[in-house]
Amino acid sequence: MSGTARVETLAAGVLEGDRRALARAITLVESQRLEDRPAAEALLARLLPQSGRSIRLGVSGVPGVGKSTFIEAFGLYVIGRGHRVAVLAVDPSSKVGGGSILGDKTRMTDLARHPAAFIRPTPAGGTLGGVARRTRDAMVLVEAAGFDVVLVETVGVGQSETAVADMVDLFLLLLLPAGGDELQGLKKGIVEIADLLVVNKADGDLAAAANRTAADYRAALHLVRPPSPPWQPTVLAASAATGEGLPAVWDSVERFRTLMAGEGALARRRAAQALAALWAEIDEGLRAAFRGDPAVAGDLATLERAVVAGALPPAAAARRLVERFIGASPKDRG
Numbered sequence: 001m002s003g004t005a006r007v008e009t010l011a012a013g014v015l016e017g018d019r020r021a022l023a024r025a026i027t028l029v030e031s032q033r034l035e036d037r038p039a040a041e042a043l044l045a046r047l048l049p050q051s052g053r054s055i056r057l058g059v060s061g062v063p064g065v066g067k068s069t070f071i072e073a074f075g076l077y078v079i080g081r082g083h084r085v086a087v088l089a090v091d092p093s094s095k096v097g098g099g100s101i102l103g104d105k106t107r108m109t110d111l112a113r114h115p116a117a118f119i120r121p122t123p124a125g126g127t128l129g130g131v132a133r134r135t136r137d138a139m140v141l142v143e144a145a146g147f148d149v150v151l152v153e154t155v156g157v158g159q160s161e162t163a164v165a166d167m168v169d170l171f172l173l174l175l176l177p178a179g180g181d182e183l184q185g186l187k188k189g190i191v192e193i194a195d196l197l198v199v200n201k202a203d204g205d206l207a208a209a210a211n212r213t214a215a216d217y218r219a220a221l222h223l224v225r226p227p228s229p230p231w232q233p234t235v236l237a238a239s240a241a242t243g244e245g246l247p248a249v250w251d252s253v254e255r256f257r258t259l260m261a262g263e264g265a266l267a268r269r270r271a272a273q274a275l276a277a278l279w280a281e282i283d284e285g286l287r288a289a290f291r292g293d294p295a296v297a298g299d300l301a302t303l304e305r306a307v308v309a310g311a312l313p314p315a316a317a318a319r320r321l322v323e324r325f326i327g328a329s330p331k332d333r334g
Contacts, residue, residue, distance in 0.1 A: 003039050011046045014145050019118065022145045026120055029137040044140055051143035052270070054086075055257055058164035060154040060190070061174030066200050067153055070174055070240040072108040077246045078149050079116045086147035087111070087119045088138050090154055118147060133284075136167050136277055165193045166276050169266060170256050171227070172196045172249075175217070177209035191220070193227050196234050196252055203239035210237045230263055231256055295324040 010028070013021020029040045061067050068089070075085040087108070111117045120138060139150050154164050165171045173194035191197065197217055202210030214237045221233050234252050238245025260266040290296055303321060306312035 003042070007039055007042045007046060010043055014047060014141055015050060017146050022118065022141060023120070025141050026134075026138045029141065030122065030134045040137070044137055047144040048140055051140040054139075054143045054148045054150045055170070055253060056139060056150045056152070056168040057253065058152045058154065058168035058171045059174065060161050060164060060171070061200070062176065065174045065176050066240055067174055068107040070198070070200055070238075071151055071153055072111040073240040073243060074246055074249065075108075075111045075117060075149075075151065076114065077243065078250060079114060081250065083149045084116045084147045085111070085118075085149045085151065086142035086145075087117070087151045087153060088135055088142070089119060089121050090135065090152070118142060118145070139167070161190050162193055165227070166273055169260070169269065170195045170253060172198060175199045175213060177201055177206045177213050191217070191233075192224050194233060195228050195231060195256060196236070196249070197221075198245075198249055199235070199237045200240055202237035202245060203242045207237075207239075213237075228256075228260065228265065228269070230265065231259055290321075290325050293325050295327065296321055299324060 010021055010025045014025050025043060028036055029044060031037075031040065059067055059071060071087060071089075075087060078085055089108075108119055112119050120142075122135065122138070135152060139152070142150055150168075152164055152168055154161060161171075171194050173190060173196070175197060177199060197214075199210045199214045199217070202214075214235045217235045221235065224233070226232055236245055236248050236252065238249055240246075257266070260269070291300070300321060303312065303317040307314050307317050
């Protein structure tokens with residue numbers, strides 16, 4: 001099968017909602033093989049006009065907060081409201097094989113079996129912020145397949161959770177019930193990019209603590225600049241185990257979407273995200289070209305050793321290498 005025919009076959013399958021075609025399409029766009037990039041880019045270009053009509057939600061939180069349990073319960077609730085839900089769950093990567101080691105399909109069994117849901121575990125591969133590089137591309141594909149709510153689950157709270165905030169409409173941060181002065185996340189700055197904060201496990205003996213924690217965060221948010229004007233960040237308490245509070249979470253998501261779309265803020269956010277993705281690809285492409293350039297390769301190891309030994313300032317070594325790269329002819333770079 002020619003490359004063009006392959007792309008058209010995959011595109012037709014995705015648009016028809018064929019799960020196997022969707023899975024193969026995501027595998028193609030996630031491929032790191034250079035020979036797969038032309039087909040992947042052609043497929044994305046073919047399906048891009050059919051995407052963009054979903055609500056994109058990023059979900060993060062500290063380990064143990066119950067992200068997968070929450071996503072399953074929330075996803076099933078949203079499906080019950082007549083939506084189709086896709087979950088792009090980014091797992092920590094195996095250092096041996098590079099594959100997903102947690103396997104969200106085994107942790108969201110009820111959601112995984114539902115015909116209106118699609119779950120795709122993806123290895124993070126060391127990507128900054130715990131978000132796989134091609135997660136944005138996968139979103140295009142699941143949207144083209146008809147999923148109108150897309151949840152991106154990150155590995156956890158890290159130094160660059162802005163990576164997920166830069167590709168979704170609403171960033172949802174899950175929190176654990178805690179003491180009044182234990183505003184976890186606030187010190188890390190992650191609260192500053194959260195549009196919706198949900199204190200999970202608000203049931204049983206933890207219900208009172210969860211409600212107190214929610215109140216503490218509401219008070220603290222007055223000191224934080226809203227990340228998505230004109231929307232004001234909302235704090236809720238919910239229980240993935242009992243379902244309590246999930247309707248309020250979904251109501252907040254819908255209010256966010258209505259307000260942001262009505263003000264034109266959603267379109268501006270997505271446009272800015274597309275430009276950010278463009279420059280991220282340029283940065284990554286230039287870095288790869290730089291490392292593979294013959295003019296750079298000859299001096300790279302030597303200059304790295306000089307920097308490590310303290311014999312040469314990093315800035316001086318970088319300048320020399322950049323000059324080698326810029327001085328190399330396009331023909332030399334292949």
